[in-house]
Amino acid sequence: MSTPRLEISRVRVSSILFLFSFSxxxxxxxxxxxxxxxxxxxxxxxxxxxxxxxxxxxxxRFSAGYFTGGDRILASDPNSTFRIPKSLSFRPRSLHKTLTPTTLQIAGTLVFRGGGIRVSNHHRGLRLRISPRNPRSFAQRGRVSFDLDGFWTESSGKLCMVGTGVARSAEGLALELSAVFKLNYPNSSNILTSVVSGVVESLDDVNSLNYFDPIRVLAYVQKDYEFTKVPAAVGSCSAVKVDEELLGFEHNDTCAYLNTLSMQKFRLKYGESCFDPICGSPRQDFGLSTNFIGLNGVQCSEDGRLRMYFFLANGENFGVTKIMDPLKTLVAEGVWDHEKKRLCLVACHILNFSTSSSQEVVGDCTIRLSLWFPSVLSIKNMSMVSGRMWTTLNRSEPGYFDMVSFEIVENRMMNAPGLKYNYTQIDRVKKHCAKDDARKIGERRYPNVKYLGDLRFDMSLKNAIDQSAWGYANPVFIGENFYNRYPPLQIQVPSVVEPNQSSWNVSYRIGYSFSGQPYHAYRVNEISAEGTYDAQTGVLCLVGCQQGGSSLDCDILINLQLAPLNPKEGEHLIGTIKSMRKTSDPLFFKPLKISSYGIYKTQASETIWWMDIEIIMVLISLTFSCIFIGLQLFHIKKYPNVLPSISITMLAILTLGHMIPLVLNFEALFSRNHNQQNVLFRSGGWLQVNEVLVRVITMVAFLLLFYLLRVAWSSRSADEDKKGLWVAERKTLLFCLPLYAVGGLIALLVHLSSAGVLEKTHRHSLWEDLLSYAGLILDNFLLPQFILNMFWNSKDKSLAPSFYVGTSFVRALPHVYDAYRAHHYIPHLSLSYIYASRDEDLYSSAWDIIIPCEVVVLVVIIYLQQRFGGASILPQRIKESGGYEMVPVVTQ
Known part of the structure; x- marks a missing residue:
């Protein structure tokens, strides 16, 4: 399942120009x-x-480097909306030989990133046709790019370059920088020289605004590498005894599997004694308060030797700590031991590089690690990768810590041959989850395991005291097949669908964390679970295990009712997590309620299809509007004497109805979608292209209407015999304005009265409700012409039938379509409505009947007025009683 975010963010033109000028x-x-x-x-x-x-x-080339200093141009803004972690990268543009055989000329770009982005909302986004947006302005500081030229010599491994760059001061002023870049960059490297250091110094005067303090840099390089610690790694691996059966890899496949370790997240698992100051822990050594470790930069050779670096982080900022922060990083190398079926590593600390002038900034290689791949997973061990970390120091030496175990947090590995799952709780599941055959009756369809992604979902939870939590449920095995959320392109996901099979054994990893936890106490509660899934009823029933203090609590029952693929209004995933222990048991906890409003991938595909259809309908409607306006222009060209009889108020309403969306969304003609986080909008630019087409066609319609308004105004002003029309127009305006004002007041009162009712659900802003009311005025655009015809009592065929009938049809059709759509209501499509959008008009079961009827009545009235006279529709006794006063008319 994926959670929809169907609103498309748009950047204002000013932001685009700012970023363009900044580039x-x-x-x-x-x-x-x-x-x-x-x-x-x-x-x-x-x-x-x-x-x-x-x-x-x-x-x-290097990336994900680290730096210190340069606060004058790279310091974080305390008012930043988003913080950018410190990083640097170097991209060579060209390498040239020189007359000196051991010297190369290098030209490249050195980029520093750090600081933050400040975002300010100038006004609330207006959700108009096709693309609701939230215009914002961006102010970014903390990116400095230097264009450098210099030389590198193989003999000393030194690189020196000079160049210029541009940065921004704290006040936002552009600074022109001059700098020299000095780097220790040996021709070949080993574990001690795999991390290089250097400095960037300003060449400007100290008193100049362009001056900055020296920037010390650190980077993990990819040059020729020499393994020197492999024997030590293999020798120390015997310190770890593993009793479980492990996966082995063929020599040709070793690197393919080991490379998938890159960017993985592991949870450190400390014993109780590791919180004792005597034994210490890596958390104390690195100044961390939480228990995660990751690895990056994996480089593997064909013989199974590999290098990488580890970084320790807390759970909240794991995603932004992949930069090589020397205080939280270990550099490692090792080898895959085919006999013992495990990875053996030696890891070294990064020294205080800010004061080191040596080429070697790595030392203290006293840490050992070992990783392995269990071949059989179970509810008590669902991690595809496990390991240990320890030190060779004596207990009395500083930096010592007891052996620490760790396991991978999310199984994003390749499906290794021989990997199995051992179901041990199925009998308990059948006992606690009674099968209800009656629930199979009906037209409800539920996800089939053919679409593996539909069985993964995010969820929200609430406990007994109404605290909220966010969580996830990831399948591990479905039947006998491993579920991989991120399958590599070259790996085929095996089919798990058997003929006539509707029930499968499944295993899950479920995690959740409560909001509002203190930063130092942040943790994810994890449950390993297994059970059954019935595709006929959509019931997922699991028995789970959760770490409860020093013991494992496997008396947890998870019962979920998945949402159907064809849901009714209000249907969504619901369920509970509850303890099967007695209330007096220390491990007992009150039930947690689960809900999820995500959509399935099949539904997402269906939503895209509906969006495409509705975009086409919008384009067709606007195109026909242009055609009908064009036919009206031909009509007045053929019969110019009827031009003064066209209601100026009507034309003004139509013109404004096309102009306002253009004014409020003008930047959409130039900007492109930057919100590509949801699968619903990764459609090759189709949506964006059509948005621009909508704006272009709307502008064409606006220009045609504006031209029609201008010529109608000019024609009436130039004809002295038509002065009475201005009197009738004024009366029409005086009749319509109070009517519109009363309608607007009613819309305001309805909005205010619904505020309390819709407080906890989505509701439109006052501006959006007024825009919907404006859509109602546009639906009844013929009303001013009807009133003018009555006051003027004219038989002039001022409007071409194709114009007033066609335009009325274009305005009424969305309501007919909305009535059909309501009858075939699909909840997950409601946020993707483009045609007949509820942000542009009044749509409901009642309005979808009332508005088309009003439109038909006005069309019939205009037809009768143009055939029999403006006052012909009035009752005869009203005309005879003098209760109706017509404006004198001069016929031609």
Missing amino acids: ILTSPASSSKIPYSAHCSSLVAESPPTTPSSTPTLAF
């Missing part, structure tokens, strides 16, 4: 203005370049 500013001036020899000759001698080098630029 221009960040294109630094030529670095040739700074003499290389004055700043780098003592480090790397300059040498004339000759031919392009065959050395790949990748050899000098």
Whole structure:
């Protein structure tokens, strides 16, 4: 399941121009203005370049680096809406040989990122046709890009470059920077030199606004690597005894599986004694308060040797701590032991690089790690990867900690051959989850395991005291097949569908955390569960295990009713998590209520299809509007004498109805969608292209209406015999304005009265309700013409039948469609309504009948007035009694 976010964010034109101008500013001036020899000759001698080098630029490229200093241009803004973690990257543009055989000329770009982005809402987004948006302005500080040129020498492993860059001050002023970049970059590396360090220094005067304090840099490089700690790693791996059966890999497949470890998240599991100050822990060593470790930068050789770096982090900022922060990073190398079926590693600390002038910034290689892949998973062990971490230090030495176990948090590995699951709780599930055959009767359809993604869902939970929590439920095995949420492209997911099978054994990992927890106490409660899923009833029943203090609590019952694929209004996933223990048991907990409003992938595909259809309907409607307006223009060209009889009020309403969306959404003509986080909008730009088409056609209709309004006004003003029409127009306006005002007041009162009722659900703002009321005025656009015809009592065929009938049909059709859509209501489609959007008009069962009837009545009235006279529809006794006064008319 995926949770829909169907509102499309739009960036204002001002934001686009700002970012465009900023990108221009960040294109630094030529670095040739700074003499290389004055700043780098003592480090790397300059040498004339000759031919392009065959050395790949990748050899000098690095990313995910770290830096300190440069606060004047890279300091975080305390008012930032989003914080950007410190990072740096270097991208070589060209490498050239020089007359000195061991020297290369290098040109490249060094980019620092850090600081934050400040976002301010100028006004609330107006959800209009097709793309509701939230216009914002962005102010970014903390990105500095240097364009550098220099030389690297193989003999000393030194790199020196000079160049210029552009940054922004705290006041937002553009700063033109000049700098020298010095880096220790050896030709080949081992674990001690795999992390390089250097400095970027300002060449501007200390008293200049462009001056910045030195920036110390650190980076994990990808040059030729020499493994030196493999024997130590293999030797220490014998310290870990593993009793369970493990997966082994063929030599050719080893790297394919080990590379999937990159960017994985592991949970450290401490014993009770590890909180004792005597034994210590890596958390104390790294100054952390929570229990996660990840790894990145995995590079594997064909013989199973590999290198990487580990980073420790807390649960909340794990996603932004993949940068090489030296205080929380370990550099490691090791080998896959095919005999013992495990990975053996030696890890080293990063030293205080900010004061180190040596090429080696890595040391203290006293940490050992071992990882393995269990071949059989169970409810008590669902991690595809487990491991241990320990130190070779003595207990009395600083930095010592007891052996710590860890396991992977989310199984995002490849489906290794031989991986199995051992179901042990199915009998208990059958005992506690009675099968209800009666629930199978009906037209309800539920997810089939053919669509594996539909069995994964996010959920919200509430406990007995109404505290809220967010959670997830991820399948581990479905039947005998491993579920991979992120299957590699080259791996085929095996079919788990058997003929005539409707019930499957399944296993899940369920996690949830309550909101409002203190930062230091943040944790995810995890449950390993297994049970059965019945695709005929949509019932998922599981027995789960959860760590309760020092013991494992396996008396947890999870009962879920999945939402059907064809839900009725209000239907969604519901369920409970409850303890099967007695209330007096210390591990007992009160039931947790579960709900989820996500949609299935099949529903998402259906939603996209409906959106495409509705976009086409919008385009067709607007196109026909243009055609009908064009036919009216041909009509007045053929019969110019009827032009003054067209209601100026009617034309003004139609013109404003097309102009306001253009004014409020003008930036949509130039901006593109930046919110691509939901599968519903990853459709090759189809939605964005059609949004622009809608705006273009709307603008064409507006221009045609504006032209029609202008010529009608000019024609009436130029005809002295038609002055009485202005009197009739004024009376029409005086009749319509109070009517519109009363309607607006009623809309305001309805909005205010519904505020309390809809407090906990989505409700429109006052502005959006007024926009819907404006749609009602547009639906009845013929009303001013009807009133004018009565006051003027004209038989002029001022409106072409194709115009007033066709335009009325275009306005009434969305209500007919909405009535059909309500009859075939699909809840997950409601947020994707584009045609007949509830933000543009009044739509309900009542309005979908009332408005088309009003439109038909007005069309019939206009037809009768143009055939028999404006007052012909009035009762005869009203005309005879003098209760109706017509404006004198001069016929031609």
